[in-house]
Amino acid sequence: MRINGRIRVREVMAIGPDGAPLGVVPTAKALAIAQTHGLDLVEVSPTANPPVCKILDFGKYLYELAKRERESKKHQISSKLKELKFHVNTDAHDFMVKMRHAEDFLFKGMKVKLLIVLRGREMMLQDAALQKARRIIAELEHVATADQDPKLVGRNVNIMLTPLPVQRRSRKLTAEEPEEEPSGTVA
Known part of the structure; x- marks a missing residue:
């Protein structure tokens, strides 16, 4: 110029x-x-x-x-993709931690790809993996929609979640925990 x-x-x-x-x-x-x-x-x-x-x-x-x-730039939609891996026998607490992470990512407007990995003999538990995938979709329906039904691809069950519009998103899994007051006596 x-x-x-x-x-x-x-x-x-x-x-x-x-x-x-x-x-x-x-x-x-x-x-x-x-x-x-x-x-x-x-x-x-x-x-x-x-x-x-x-x-x-x-x-x-x-x-x-x-x-x-x-x-x-501010009005551009970011297309970041986050990926979380689960297993059929993921413990309940670990499952909830990963669900909270997924909710946070979706609430921030990022797409989330969830994989339920089947290792070795876990291939016999395909029905349990698909059931877990449906549970994940149901628990995150307040913040996202699944692009398609969960499907088995190789040794993984894939789920792609897209965040809902900002007005329809809500938080359910990530509740702010109350602060604990210090206990004990002062001598």
């Missing part, structure tokens, strides 16, 4: 500080108008014939561009 003296063409289509077109003017005249207003002549469309230049505050212009870029 060229500004002020770096604009090397003879004539430019100038746009004034108020946004009104000034028409095709010599570059020197457009630069003089910009300097009388204490602003810069900025080439915004170099490929046009003649090039389009605006009279504006260049620092403010860069700030506005950066601000617009930040805003657009």
Whole structure:
């Protein structure tokens, strides 16, 4: 992006500080108008014939561009994917810890891929693995939906969970625990 003296063409289509077109003017005249207003002549469309230049505050212009870029990044949906592995015989406490992690990830808007891994002789427990997968989906339905029914792929039962829209998400598994008061006597 060229500004002020770096604009090397003879004539430019100038746009004034108020946004009104000034028409095709010599570059020197457009630069003089910009300097009388204490602003810069900025080439915004170099490929046009003649090039389009605006009279504006260049620092403010860069700030506005950066601000617009930040805003657009803020509204982009992040597509992070988290993966959690379970086993058919995962203990109840470990199961709840992993469920809380899954709920946290989903509440933050991340997709979660859950794998129930079947090792060795656990392949005989495919029905139990599918039942556990349905239980996981049921326990997380307040924060996510399953993309498809759980299915056995190789030695794993795969479940892909997508978070619900922000307004419909709620927390059930992650309850804030009350703080314990210190017990004991002071002597």
